Amino acid sequence: MHETHHDGRAYGAAMATIAATTHDPALLGTLDEIQRRVLWLAVRMVDHANRERPPAPVPAGREAEFAVKVGGHMASSASMVGIMTSLWFAHLDGADKVAVKPHASPVFHAIKYLQGELDRSFLFRLRERGGLQSYPSRTKDPDVADFSTGSVGLGVVAPLFAAMTRRYVDAHFAASDPARFIALVGDAELDEGNVWEAISDAALQGLGNVMFVVDANRQSLDRVIPGQKIKKLMEFFDGSGWHVVEAKYGSLLQAAFAREGGDALRRHIDEMSNEHYQSLFALRGADLRPAFLHDADAAVHRFVDDIDDRELVPLVQNLGGHDLGLLLDSYRACDAVTDRPSVVFAYTVKGWGLPIAGDPLNHAALLSPTQIDALRAELGVDDTTEWDRFPDDSPAGRVCRRAGDEVNNVPPAPRPQLPVPERVGGATGAKPVSTQEVFGRLLTGLGQVPEVSERMVTLSPDVSVSTNLGGWINKYGVFHPEEQPDHLGPDRLLRWQQGPTGRHIELGISEMNLFLALHALGLGQELHGQHLIPIGTVYDPFVCRGLDALIYGLYNGARFVVVGTPAGVTLAPEGGAHQSTITPSIGLELPGLSYAEPCYALALDWLLCDGVRRLGDPDGDSLYLRLSTRPVDQRPFADAAARLGEDELRRQVLAGGYRLVEPDPSLPADAPRVLLASCGAVLPEAVHAARLLAEEGIAATVVDLTSPDRLYRNWRGELQAAARAARPADLDSLAIAALIRPDERRTPIVTVHDAASHSLAWLGSVFGQRTTPVGVDAFGQSGAIVELYEVFDLLP
Numbered sequence: 001m002h003e004t005h006h007d008g009r010a011y012g013a014a015m016a017t018i019a020a021t022t023h024d025p026a027l028l029g030t031l032d033e034i035q036r037r038v039l040w041l042a043v044r045m046v047d048h049a050n051r052e053r054p055p056a057p058v059p060a061g062r063e064a065e066f067a068v069k070v071g072g073h074m075a076s077s078a079s080m081v082g083i084m085t086s087l088w089f090a091h092l093d094g095a096d097k098v099a100v101k102p103h104a105s106p107v108f109h110a111i112k113y114l115q116g117e118l119d120r121s122f123l124f125r126l127r128e129r130g131g132l133q134s135y136p137s138r139t140k141d142p143d144v145a146d147f148s149t150g151s152v153g154l155g156v157v158a159p160l161f162a163a164m165t166r167r168y169v170d171a172h173f174a175a176s177d178p179a180r181f182i183a184l185v186g187d188a189e190l191d192e193g194n195v196w197e198a199i200s201d202a203a204l205q206g207l208g209n210v211m212f213v214v215d216a217n218r219q220s221l222d223r224v225i226p227g228q229k230i231k232k233l234m235e236f237f238d239g240s241g242w243h244v245v246e247a248k249y250g251s252l253l254q255a256a257f258a259r260e261g262g263d264a265l266r267r268h269i270d271e272m273s274n275e276h277y278q279s280l281f282a283l284r285g286a287d288l289r290p291a292f293l294h295d296a297d298a299a300v301h302r303f304v305d306d307i308d309d310r311e312l313v314p315l316v317q318n319l320g321g322h323d324l325g326l327l328l329d330s331y332r333a334c335d336a337v338t339d340r341p342s343v344v345f346a347y348t349v350k351g352w353g354l355p356i357a358g359d360p361l362n363h364a365a366l367l368s369p370t371q372i373d374a375l376r377a378e379l380g381v382d383d384t385t386e387w388d389r390f391p392d393d394s395p396a397g398r399v400c401r402r403a404g405d406e407v408n409n410v411p412p413a414p415r416p417q418l419p420v421p422e423r424v425g426g427a428t429g430a431k432p433v434s435t436q437e438v439f440g441r442l443l444t445g446l447g448q449v450p451e452v453s454e455r456m457v458t459l460s461p462d463v464s465v466s467t468n469l470g471g472w473i474n475k476y477g478v479f480h481p482e483e484q485p486d487h488l489g490p491d492r493l494l495r496w497q498q499g500p501t502g503r504h505i506e507l508g509i510s511e512m513n514l515f516l517a518l519h520a521l522g523l524g525q526e527l528h529g530q531h532l533i534p535i536g537t538v539y540d541p542f543v544c545r546g547l548d549a550l551i552y553g554l555y556n557g558a559r560f561v562v563v564g565t566p567a568g569v570t571l572a573p574e575g576g577a578h579q580s581t582i583t584p585s586i587g588l589e590l591p592g593l594s595y596a597e598p599c600y601a602l603a604l605d606w607l608l609c610d611g612v613r614r615l616g617d618p619d620g621d622s623l624y625l626r627l628s629t630r631p632v633d634q635r636p637f638a639d640a641a642a643r644l645g646e647d648e649l650r651r652q653v654l655a656g657g658y659r660l661v662e663p664d665p666s667l668p669a670d671a672p673r674v675l676l677a678s679c680g681a682v683l684p685e686a687v688h689a690a691r692l693l694a695e696e697g698i699a700a701t702v703v704d705l706t707s708p709d710r711l712y713r714n715w716r717g718e719l720q721a722a723a724r725a726a727r728p729a730d731l732d733s734l735a736i737a738a739l740i741r742p743d744e745r746r747t748p749i750v751t752v753h754d755a756a757s758h759s760l761a762w763l764g765s766v767f768g769q770r771t772t773p774v775g776v777d778a779f780g781q782s783g784a785i786v787e788l789y790e791v792f793d794l795l796p
């Protein structure tokens with residue numbers, strides 16, 4: 001494998017090559033027996049799902065239209081069998097948390113089955129609805145994975161952020177049982193930039209309870225990875241201050257290298273290209289020798305002459321990632337280093353033990369029935385025993401039972417119900433004020449409620465100051481595992497007092513890290529036994545930069561508040577690069593997230609308090625607030641509160657909208673009508689437009705859509721329920737029915753949004769009204785607010 005160091009420089013002191021030590025041969029023998037069964041079950045599960053399970057019933061005659069393969073990843077699973085068997089049966093204990101490489105999910109389930117945590121019936125339900133998920137799922141798999149994985153790269157760092165969360169939780173609450181946080185990583189996953197964003201972030205340094213194990217099979221989906229990739233990756237980790245362990249060669253090869261002339265063998269393998277090395281795995285006996293010796297010098301020929309054909313195959317494939325003793329040594333070496341995270345590069349064979357081993361196109365390859373039959377015989381099971389666990393009284397059975405007792409997941413306690421007030425208060429006044437400014441004040445206000453405050457933690461990717469977290473940070477400080485001197489002193493606009501009691505986590509400019517940290521903190525209850533209230537701020541356009549991590553967090557059931565501010569072209573002078581347009585649709589469409597875009601201070605107060613409370617509700621969700629720096633006159637809201645009463649107004653604001661301005665009563669009853677529906681920073685333009693329209697004799701109603709998301713879901717939910725029950729939809733029961741009165745349901749609607757016009761265009765469909773959507777359907781540009789509103793038709 002062509003992995004020699006390019007400039008001959010010695011690796012950093014942190015890098016260690018593990019030499020095999022002696023282990024109890026009986027234990028290694030039992031682990032080997034277990035790994036063979038794990039391999040069999042993982043492969044057979046995929047095989048069964050593809051060849052034996054009857055397909056889901058399909059409307060008659062339409063079979064071809066629904067015929068897609070089930071799929072699954074035998075080769076990616078096989079390369080992890082040694083790593084995962086040694087880990088689960090001889091290393092982990094109950095408190096440890098592990099993220100499993102997405103395509104090794106069958107291995108995870110095979111292990112959980114052998115340990116007694118997964119019922120046998122699930123072995124036949126891989127990739128079936130309600131069965132085992134294609135990729136490990138924290139929320140859907142019956143044998144609960146600690147972390148979901150699937151979008152490569154995200155699961156890699158999830159345990160790193162979880163360890164960061166544990167460190168935070170232990171510093172703020174009573175310390176919990178020590179746990180190790182482990183990621184099992186595909187080597188090509190490390191191509192994803194988010195991995196390196198996390199590894200280099202200061203907030204994630206010094207976590208000695210983290211271990212990554214990289215399945216270095218030198219293959220991705222498409223190819224054998226050329227060149228010196230693994231050495232480069234090791235250097236990256238080393239350069240980031242990690243403890244790096246290389247488990248490259250197994251004990252057979254290590255022993256061969258130690259024999260006389262063994263150096264030449266080592267050099268030959270080290271210098272061989274990955275493609276050449278991988279091509280050897282398909283060869284047996286006499287075919288292997290000439291291929292192995294291609295380009296070898298005389299010393300290697302001499303050395304190999306003494307090895308017979310049968311010994312050559314296991315020797316050539318004897319990589320560290322399949323040597324159980326070496327793997328255990330590697331894990332222990334990582335445990336021994338407690339001041340920084342560790343990574344093991346375990347060299348493996350993709351498709352280990354299978355006829356597709358090392359084939360560059362084996363990623364999704366399935367064994368043929370004949371190959372399955374041969375493998376069954378080779379791995380020591382038959383038709384009658386192939387799905388069995390080991391007998392309880394066998395050595396393997398005893399190891400399975402003991403490991404199972406130690407590592408079964410305990411279901412988490414429900415999140416506590418906190419005394420979150422309905423409103424913080426004190427945010428309103430006579431002066432026009434922006435939602436972003438109010439948000440800053442509300443945070444410090446919520447900080448006055450001790451049971452809530454102690455669980456609040458804010459985060460920002462280097463935009464704390466410009467998203468108004470300054471007041472909160474000044475009061476509660478910045479988290480650092482150790483007390484830090486404050487060289488600049490307290491007399492500054494923004495203090496930066498760092499220590500273990502701090503309640504703000506500052507991140508570098510990585511929105512992926514923001515959402516991955518929100519995900520980790522938002523699972524505080526599930527993974528660490530402490531419910532947290534994580535609140536992250538980000539410039540709204542850069543929500544898109546972290547979008548996959550945001551989706552990941554929601555998919556995993558994490559609960560957090562994210563504040564996108566400032567948003568829209570209202571950020572006028574900052575220019576098109578900073579003006580968000582499509583984020584409302586993201587907020588509306590993502591499950592598990594309530595998107596709200598209030599315009600007025602008290603509406604924001606209610607929404608934030610309600611959102612914080614919902615983080616702890618069993619059927620709650622996360623909250624996305626889209627805010628602005630535009631100062632807004634608060635009087636129209638005070639008028640609406642006087643008209644509707646505060647309790648009713650609050651109820652409507654939380655439901656998603658209310659009538660802000662009623663039509664001018666001085667207009668005749670038969671005056672032409674229009675309904676202006678808007679939200680957020682451009683709402684004052686709708687209010688102003690209503691006045692101008694009244695002067696022209698047109699009766700305009702202004703509706704403030706505080707959460708278009710909640711209104712849409714409420715409407716869509718009723719339509720769906722009605723359709724499924726074959727009954728007419730009860731539109732009068734909808735929250736929107738309070739916004740659009742019966743006598744207005746033929747009135748034309750104009751929607752006005754500082755966002756893509758599409759986001760509110762659905763509104764007219766509720767009652768079948770003609771709708772003109774107005775919004776920002778082009779990239780923005782620098783200018784004054786008034787100029788940009790003019791460009792996008794947002795000025796009345």
Ligand SMILES: Cc1ncc(C[n+]2csc(CCOP(=O)(O)OP(=O)(O)O)c2C)c(N)n1
Nearest residue numbers: 076103150151152186187188189219220221
């Ligand atoms: C973000 C993302 N992009 C692409 C994919 C599709 N994909 C799945 S596995 C894979 C290759 C992974 O290679 P590696 O991590 O080395 O895993 P191996 O199967 O070799 O163990 C790709 C590109 C994905 N799952 N997620």
Ligand SMILES: [Mg+2]
Nearest residue numbers: 187188219220
């Ligand atoms: Mg790989």
